[in-house]
Amino acid sequence: MASSKRSVNWTTVTYNSATITGVTAVSFDNGGSLLPFSGDGDKYPTTIINDMNNPTASVTTADVAAAYAIPPGTRSSFVATLNDAKGGVGAGNGARTFTLANAIAQNNPISGSHRQYATATVTFLAESSDGSTNPLSSSAL
Amino acid sequence: MSDETPDSDRKPDAVRIPSVYKGKGHGEDLDLACKADFAPVLGSKRVDRSNEDGWHFVTPFPRNGQTVYFPKWHDRAGADRYEWVDRGDGVHYGYLVDGAAEAVGFGPPN
Numbered sequence: 624m625a626s627s628k629r630s631v632n633w634t635t636v637t638y639n640s641a642t643i644t645g646v647t648a649v650s651f652d653n654g655g656s657l658l659p660f661s662g663d664g665d666k667y668p669t670t671i672i673n674d675m676n677n678p679t680a681s682v683t684t685a686d687v688a689a690a691y692a693i694p695p696g697t698r699s700s701f702v703a704t705l706n707d708a709k710g711g712v713g714a715g716n717g718a719r720t721f722t723l724a725n726a727i728a729q730n731n732p733i734s735g736s737h738r739q740y741a742t743a744t745v746t747f748l749a750e751s752s753d754g755s756t757n758p759l760s761s762s763a764l
Numbered sequence: 765m766s767d768e769t770p771d772s773d774r775k776p777d778a779v780r781i782p783s784v785y786k787g788k789g790h791g792e793d794l795d796l797a798c799k800a801d802f803a804p805v806l807g808s809k810r811v812d813r814s815n816e817d818g819w820h821f822v823t824p825f826p827r828n829g830q831t832v833y834f835p836k837w838h839d840r841a842g843a844d845r846y847e848w849v850d851r852g853d854g855v856h857y858g859y860l861v862d863g864a865a866e867a868v869g870f871g872p873p874n
Contacts, residue, residue: 626793626796628793653815673817700826715796715799717793717796719795720825722812722826722827724827724829725829725870750870751831752829752831752835752836752837752868752869752870753831753832753833753834753835753836753841753842754833754836755816755817755831755832755833756814756816756821756830756831756832756833757814757815757816757821758814759814759815760812760813760814760821760827761795761812761813761814762795762799762810762811762812762813762825762826763793763795763796763798763799763810763811764810
């Protein structure tokens with residue numbers, strides 16, 4: 624089956640090789656920033672460069688124990704697969720795995736309300752060991 | 765970069781492709797194109813792709829800490845970990861240089 628070019632739901636969400644279940648949301652972000660230059664009588668930037676990137680990721684889960692097991696400062700890889708809307712996780716169907724290498728847990732707040740499922744969201748920043756290679760990568764199944 | 769393959773029988777360890785690379789027959793899905801075009805080249809079932817500064821870095825999946833340059837802690841910090849060989853169409857095959865295989869992560873191997 625060819626890729627539907629639509630994606631629905633996350634599966635095989637792991638951190639430090641431990642599976643996180645009950646996942647309701649995942650995000651990956653290259654965290655790019657631009658540095659514009661203008662001077663003299665300029666009214667628009669005359670130079671814009673991508674001077675820094677600060678990749679991030681997050682996962683929201685009903686498995687609060689799994690989230691609470693990832694305290695701030697923990698370092699490992701955060702991995703999640705985004706399913707193709709029609710092809711699911713079949714190979715070559717458009718599903719892809721995102722990996723945030725060297726993902727450092729930033730925070731893991733938990734919240735719960737009366738007669739609602741409690742949820743927790745873990746947020747990650749990432750390091751690059753050479754300062755140049757992007758810690759965020761993707762891979763087609 | 766070199767025009768000579770280090771060893772014609774050796775599989776590359778990574779591939780660098782230009783940002784405009786379209787692949788063969790996978791529309792706009794660059795991940796599928798990279799898998800189809802480079803997994804056989806790298807001898808892996810899947811490949812990992814990351815956006816770099818104007819190009820893409822493609823390695824076997826999972827990447828396991830592979831980086832373009834030697835890491836900050838290493839004596840050769842900032843030097844290329846790969847010898848890049850031009851395939852002739854803007855795609856470069858990368859071969860790990862001596863000492864690069866162990867130079868991953870945030871500190872020397874124990």
